[in-house]
Amino acid sequence: xxxxxxxxxxxxxxxxxxxxxxxxxxxxxxxxxxxxxxxxxxxxxxxxxxxxxxxxxxxxxxxxxxxxxxxxxxxxxxxxxxxxxxxxxxxxxxxxxxxxxxxxxxxxxxxxxxxxxxxxxxxxxxxxxxxxxxxxxxxxxxxxxxxxxxxxxxxxxxxxxxxxxxxxxxxxxxx
Amino acid sequence: xxxxxxxxxxxxxxxxxxxxxxxxxxxxxxxxxxxxxxxxxxxxxxxxxxxxxxxxxxxxxxxxxxxxxxxxxxxxxxxxxxxxxxxxxxxxxxxxxxxxxxxxxxxxxxxxxxxxxxxxxxxxxxxxxxxxxxxxxxxxxxxxxxxxxxxxxxxxxxxxxxxxxxxxxxxxxxxxxxxxxxxxxxxxxxxxxxxxxxxxxxxxxxxxxxxxxxxxxxxxxxxxxxxxxxxxxxxxxxxxxxxxxxxxxxxx
Numbered sequence: 168x169x170x171x172x173x174x175x176x177x178x179x180x181x182x183x184x185x186x187x188x189x190x191x192x193x194x195x196x197x198x199x200x201x202x203x204x205x206x207x208x209x210x211x212x213x214x215x216x217x218x219x220x221x222x223x224x225x226x227x228x229x230x231x232x233x234x235x236x237x238x239x240x241x242x243x244x245x246x247x248x249x250x251x252x253x254x255x256x257x258x259x260x261x262x263x264x265x266x267x268x269x270x271x272x273x274x275x276x277x278x279x280x281x282x283x284x285x286x287x288x289x290x291x292x293x294x295x296x297x298x299x300x301x302x303x304x305x306x307x308x309x310x311x312x313x314x315x316x317x318x319x320x321x322x323x324x325x326x327x328x329x330x331x332x333x334x335x336x337x338x339x340x341x342x
Numbered sequence: 343x344x345x346x347x348x349x350x351x352x353x354x355x356x357x358x359x360x361x362x363x364x365x366x367x368x369x370x371x372x373x374x375x376x377x378x379x380x381x382x383x384x385x386x387x388x389x390x391x392x393x394x395x396x397x398x399x400x401x402x403x404x405x406x407x408x409x410x411x412x413x414x415x416x417x418x419x420x421x422x423x424x425x426x427x428x429x430x431x432x433x434x435x436x437x438x439x440x441x442x443x444x445x446x447x448x449x450x451x452x453x454x455x456x457x458x459x460x461x462x463x464x465x466x467x468x469x470x471x472x473x474x475x476x477x478x479x480x481x482x483x484x485x486x487x488x489x490x491x492x493x494x495x496x497x498x499x500x501x502x503x504x505x506x507x508x509x510x511x512x513x514x515x516x517x518x519x520x521x522x523x524x525x526x527x528x529x530x531x532x533x534x535x536x537x538x539x540x541x542x543x544x545x546x547x548x549x550x551x552x553x554x555x556x557x558x559x560x561x562x563x564x565x566x567x568x569x570x571x572x573x574x575x576x577x578x579x580x581x582x583x584x585x586x587x588x589x590x591x592x593x594x
Contacts, residue, residue: 241471242364242392271396272467274474316378317482318385326378342474 181278187223196227202260203234209248210321213287216249220279223270232257232265237275240322240342277342293337294327304329305336347521349462350404351424352531354414355522355567357397358425361415362575363446364390365582369433379436382482386443389475396468416586420576421569428511430566430575437500440486441508447480448544449515452537461529484548491552502554513562516541522567 191200203225206216216222216236224235234253238246250267257265277295280288285295294305303310309331316326324337367387374380398411405413428446433439454476457469490497516538518526525531549556565571585592 238392238471240389240392241396241475242388242390244388271464272470274467274470276474316381317478318378318382320381322385322388326381340478 181276183273184220184279187220187279190224191217194225196225196232199225199227199232199257199260199262202256202262203253205256206249206252209245209252210323211288211291211293213291214280214284216253218281218284218287220275220277220281221249230262230264232262234265234267235270236267237270237273239275243322245321275342277339280339288339293324293339295339296341302327302338304332304334306334307332347525348404349525349530350401352522352525353397353401353404353465355424357394357401357414358423359429360390360397361394362423362425362578363429364388364394365578366429366431366433367439367443370439375436383439386479386482389472389479393468393472393475396471400464400468412586416583420571420579423571423575423579424567424569425575426511426514427563427566427572428508428514430572430578431508431511432574434504434507435500437490437497438504438507440483440490441501441504443479444483444487444548445508445512445545447476447483448541449537451476451480452541453532453534456532456537459529460532465530487548488552491554498552498554501552505549505554506557509557510560510563514564514566517562517564519567 191197194200200217200222203222204215204217206222208214208216208219208221211219219239221236221239222234223237224233226233234257236246236249236253246269253267254265257263280295288295289305292305294302296302301310302312304312304327307329309329311330312327313330314325315328315335318324319326319337323340323342325340326335327338328335364387367383367390370380370383371387372380374383394415395411398414401414402409402411428442431438431442434442451473454469454473458466458473460466460469487501490501492498516534518531518534522531526533546556563572580587
């Protein structure tokens with residue numbers, strides 16, 4: 168295998184996501200980030216908003232907390248629920264002076280999904296697109312699949328079927 | 343003096359385009375020809391309504407006072423809406439909806455690509471989100487052109503009649519009034535005239551593949567950006583705004 172093709176197989180690390188991770192690890196209020204690890208995507212209750220790439224920043228000044236999130240899809244109704252869940256999680260930790268800001272740029276992308284998130288999605292029955300652009304059935308691992316619909320039950324998913332085990336499954340779309 | 347529009351008004355125009363088309367698409371929910379299409383059309387509707395929300399939220403911030411995104415969606419009448427007319431036409435049959443979508447998707451992708459370069463950073467950010475969705479929409483609507491164009495005589499006939507009916511509403515997409523031209527020269531607004539040639543080329547190429555004829559020398563209908571609408575917008579708004587008209591200020 169040539170050097171070039173090996174390099175091409177290494178998944179690209181997203182600069183914006185590294186910044187996001189640095190914001191968390193350098194934060195002076197790590198405990199608040201941990202509180203927000205309770206908040207899951209309401210439609211996919213196995214991944215947290217951190218793993219999903221929605222949670223961008225948490226800052227505290229005095230008693231006032233500002234949480235910044237990035238919407239996934241423009242019209243995704245889950246974003247409203249996520250905002251409410253953030254307020255509820257912080258409130259149960261005794262923090263009530265909270266503002267949740269929405270930040271559009273940089274635009275959210277599936278590249279920000281952590282590998283742990285991808286594994287949780289698979290476990291939950293939702294496939295993601297592999298770094299070599301293949302899709303395998305999350306039930307049986309077969310790569311013989313067909314698309315049923317480009318759109319699925321939520322904005323972020325498309326509907327596929329495995330031609331081996333015949334199970335229909337959701338694919339987390341590349342975005 | 344007096345011919346200029348503010349950035350806010352421009353943003354509202356873009357919000358109107360997205361909201362009205364989003365509403366028309368949402369009418370297919372539970373009416374689409376089959377389940378997967380029902381999901382697809384509802385999802386695309388959601389993307390456009392989400393796009394409208396981003397524009398209206400920004401316009402509300404520029405307005406200050408008690409203005410919110412809902413003020414623009416629910417508390418204005420026909421003349422205040424400045425959407426391009428193509429978005430408000432009734433959904434028609436499936437071919438009509440998909441031809442309109444294809445025309446709009448080709449346009450939107452070029453428009454959002456250009457808006458990415460806007461000197462207004464918020465507009466550029468909105469474009470950054472919308473562009474990804476438009477790519478997805480276009481892939482699907484283009485595929486439908488092929489499927490309908492190559493399937494049966496009946497689907498081909500319906501496709502042709504949709505193109506004939508819609509063509510006269512496409513010129514308006516590229517016909518900017520002088521207030522909007524002012525914002526083009528500031529680098530805020532998209533120069534839509536510059537998008538026309540490529541749009542025409544793309545549409546003509548697709549239609550020639552499936553033997554659909556583009557109408558020639560067709561009279562173009564305009565007026566949306568001045569608030570002069572077809573009779574259909576009023577009916578659309580009466581449904582869209584029903585709750586707020588019947589129970590002003592109602593909240594969930």
